[in-house]
Amino acid sequence: MxxxxxxxxxxALAACTSISAQTVPVEPTAYRCTTVPWLEAGKPxxxxxxxxRELTFLVDTGAEYDGWIKPEIAQELGMPVVGSVxxxxxxxxxxxxxxxxxxxxxxxxxxxxxxxxxxxxxxxxKGQMFDGIIGxxxxxxxxxxxxxERGVLQATDLxxxxxxxxxxxxxxxxxxxxxxxxVPAEVHLDTGNLASRLFVTAETAGKLAIVGxxxxxxxAMTVSGAFEVIEGRIAGAVRYGDTTLPITAVRWPGAxxxxxxxxxxxxxxxVRVDWRNRRVAIMPEADAPTCD
Numbered sequence: 444m445x446x447x448x449x450x451x452x453x454x455a456l457a458a459c460t461s462i463s464a465q466t467v468p469v470e471p472t473a474y475r476c477t478t479v480p481w482l483e484a485g486k487p488x489x490x491x492x493x494x495x496r497e498l499t500f501l502v503d504t505g506a507e508y509d510g511w512i513k514p515e516i517a518q519e520l521g522m523p524v525v526g527s528v529x530x531x532x533x534x535x536x537x538x539x540x541x542x543x544x545x546x547x548x549x550x551x552x553x554x555x556x557x558x559x560x561x562x563x564x565x566x567x568x569k570g571q572m573f574d575g576i577i578g579x580x581x582x583x584x585x586x587x588x589x590x591x592e593r594g595v596l597q598a599t600d601l602x603x604x605x606x607x608x609x610x611x612x613x614x615x616x617x618x619x620x621x622x623x624x625x626v627p628a629e630v631h632l633d634t635g636n637l638a639s640r641l642f643v644t645a646e647t648a649g650k651l652a653i654v655g656x657x658x659x660x661x662x663a664m665t666v667s668g669a670f671e672v673i674e675g676r677i678a679g680a681v682r683y684g685d686t687t688l689p690i691t692a693v694r695w696p697g698a699x700x701x702x703x704x705x706x707x708x709x710x711x712x713x714v715r716v717d718w719r720n721r722r723v724a725i726m727p728e729a730d731a732p733t734c735d
Contacts, residue, residue, distance in 0.1 A: 474600040475585070476734035477551030481594035486706060487634050488573060489596055492549040493560070494520050498574035502589070502596055503635025504716060505579075505703065507614040509548070509555075511563035512575035517543040525559060540564075548581070552734075553598060555581060576635065579615040579718060586717040588732040589634055591709045597732035603717035606724025607684065617716055617723050619704060623693065624679020626650045628702055632716065632723065636705030639672075640690045641681065642697035651693065652678035660694065670696065686712065686726050 482488040487502040498516065508528075527539030541562045548558040563575060588597040610618045617632040621641075628647045636642070643651075657675035674694045681690040683704075690708045697703050713728040 476599040479551040505633030512560040589714040630702030633703040640708030648695040
């Protein structure tokens with residue numbers, strides 16, 4: 444699964460008199476900001492409204508577009524099909540995944556108009572326990588903060604002045620370089636990954652100092668199919684910049700032939716992602732994000 448969000452401009456005005464030109468300080472126009480509590484500790488599950496109906500969504504930095512919704516809910520709400528996207532890329536011969544039009548999508552104090560929500564596929568035998576997914580496209584011109592210590596999501600127009608500039612892939616997913624016991628590893632920042640603290644590629648796993656024998660932890664399922672998951676305890680710490688993450692073991696391979704830093708590996712941290720300015724910060728913060 445894999446963008447459009449409007450931005451609010453900050454405006455300064457100048458006033459002139461017949462005597463002299465003066466710059467008159469004017470308060471900037473109100474910027475968008477909201478904070479929303481999570482429904483479960485450690486999991487960015489929130490309540491949001493589609494066309495006035497309140498639903499449960501997983502906020503997923505690893506999912507593209509505005510979001511995804513269960514087709515039966517889209518049908519109950521009478522959401523029209525407004526387009527489609529190939530399920531496995533531009534050359535996929537099996538057809539497209541439908542997109543449903545949402546006249547309004549409300550997250551806390553912010554209402555987004557004319558959003559597009561893709562049909563959320565069933566993954567795994569039990570399916571999903573939530574109604575939909577909020578994708579990174581909803582925040583395309585914004586900053587989102589994930590407070591894993593206190594369980595709060597913030598969305599704001601304010602620019603992120605912490606952290607550092609990082610690459611984002613073509614799906615809008617931040618690509619981070621972690622240090623795993625001295626071995627650099629590129630991973631996607633994937634808050635929607637609730638299965639493991641850290642997935643790495645098989646190539647990266649082969650370079651790590653593993654303590655003891657790796658274990659088979661089961662099988663994972665994605666839209667691309669099932670695969671066996673291996674876990675190994677690591678000898679060194681996992682760091683992002685100056686921040687040490689609560690990770691003592693890694694799993695491999697990662698889905699879609701990439702590594703993923705999931706929500707479990709972010710415990711105690713505040714994760715800030717500024718899609719407009721391509722910046723990410725991961726570090727503990729003393730206070731919860733507010734809109735004051």
